[in-house]
Amino acid sequence: MALSIENRVDAAVDAWLRWVPSWRPGTHRGRARVCRRCTGSPLLAAAGLPVDVPHQVVHALVSRMQRIIDKRVEEFTETQLPTLHAELQGAEMWEAGGYDPARGLEPEFEGLDPDPEPPEDEQPFLFTLAGLAEESRPEPPLPRPPLSADEKQRLRGEIEQADAQAEEAGREVCFALMTHRARIESAVHRFIEPQVQLMLDDLSRNLEPPK
Numbered sequence: 001m002a003l004s005i006e007n008r009v010d011a012a013v014d015a016w017l018r019w020v021p022s023w024r025p026g027t028h029r030g031r032a033r034v035c036r037r038c039t040g041s042p043l044l045a046a047a048g049l050p051v052d053v054p055h056q057v058v059h060a061l062v063s064r065m066q067r068i069i070d071k072r073v074e075e076f077t078e079t080q081l082p083t084l085h086a087e088l089q090g091a092e093m094w095e096a097g098g099y100d101p102a103r104g105l106e107p108e109f110e111g112l113d114p115d116p117e118p119p120e121d122e123q124p125f126l127f128t129l130a131g132l133a134e135e136s137r138p139e140p141p142l143p144r145p146p147l148s149a150d151e152k153q154r155l156r157g158e159i160e161q162a163d164a165q166a167e168e169a170g171r172e173v174c175f176a177l178m179t180h181r182a183r184i185e186s187a188v189h190r191f192i193e194p195q196v197q198l199m200l201d202d203l204s205r206n207l208e209p210p211k
Helices: 005-022 042-047 055-080 082-094 129-136 149-178 181-207
Strands: none
Touching: 005 055, 005 149, 005 181, 042 055, 042 149, 055 082, 055 149, 055 181, 082 149
């Protein structure tokens, strides 16, 4: 029996709460680009996360919720949208191969830039993960067989249904996430805010003029 959205959100929040105590400042490089997954996400408002929570902490929760939405859409597509499901499976087989640095990442790293810019006082990296992926990419596949006019029409209709399912799943996840606000707020207050305050205190001391 498939788990409900509420059950999946419960399990995902529990997993995030187990991860939060292990977060430490400076254990990852800062992002050079805006995170499209987190910026403006309604999941942040549903979770009650303030804007000053470090991005990796936010990203770990948002990514877990996004996986739930994606899973619901995947299940719906597999059982209800045969044309779209066949098209996605065909595209996956047609384009398979090569190294993917984003494959198999834990939720807290999913969607993050695999090659952030090095600090200004450090030398550029000798190689990048994106470069390795490019080098391992196989020869371009032959063009896929074109769809008929009827198949294209069905595909457009099924894509609209998949989008509607994603919106519905997103709303369900947001409502389920709102029930965990107190637990999320408590974890941030207990494990994250003291570390952020220590960083700010240390920065203030370094900026003070010598006596």
